[in-house]
Amino acid sequence: MTALMVFLHIVGTACAGFYLVLPLLTARLKHLSTPAQEGLADGLVRAGRYAQYALIVLLLTGGYRMTLDNYATSWKIAVIVLLVLIGAASGIIQKPLRQVAEAARKQENASDSIDRVQKLGYVTLVLFAAMLWIMASPW
DSSP states (O other): OHHHHHHHHHHHHHHHTHHHHHHHHHHTGGGSOHHHHHHHHHHHHHHHHHHHHHHHHHHHHHHHHHHHSOOOHHHHHHHHHHHHHHHHHHHHHHHHHHHHHHHHHTTOOOHHHHHHHHHHHHHHHHHHHHHHHHHHSOO
16 A cells, blocks of 8 residues: 555656746747647646646645654644645636636737746745655655
C-alpha cells in the first residue's frame, strides 16, 4: 500500500508541476494572435483543472504518508497551508483565464486578464517551489 501511495504522490506532483511552467506559458498570451490566445487560454484552463485534481491526489496521498512517519507538527502545518494556498491561487487563476478565452472569441482586448493571470501564475510558482523545497528537506 505504501509503494502505491508513493507512486500516486509522485504522479500527482508531476501533474501539479504545471504550476512551474504556467508563468512562462501566460507570458506568451500577449504576443499571440486572437485565435491562438483563445486556444492557449482554453488549454491552460483544462490543464489547470487537471492540476487541481492532482492537488487533491497530493492531499490524500500526502495525508496518508504523514500518518506513517513522525514529522514535526510545524512541518505538517506548513505543508497543509502551502497546499491550500496553491489550491486557492490555482482556483482564482481559472476565472481570468476563461475571460481571456472569451475575450478572444469576441475579438476584444484581454490585457487586464492576462496581467492578472501572469501575477497569479508567479504567486503559484513561488508557492509550489516553496512546497518542493519543504518536501525535499522535512524537519
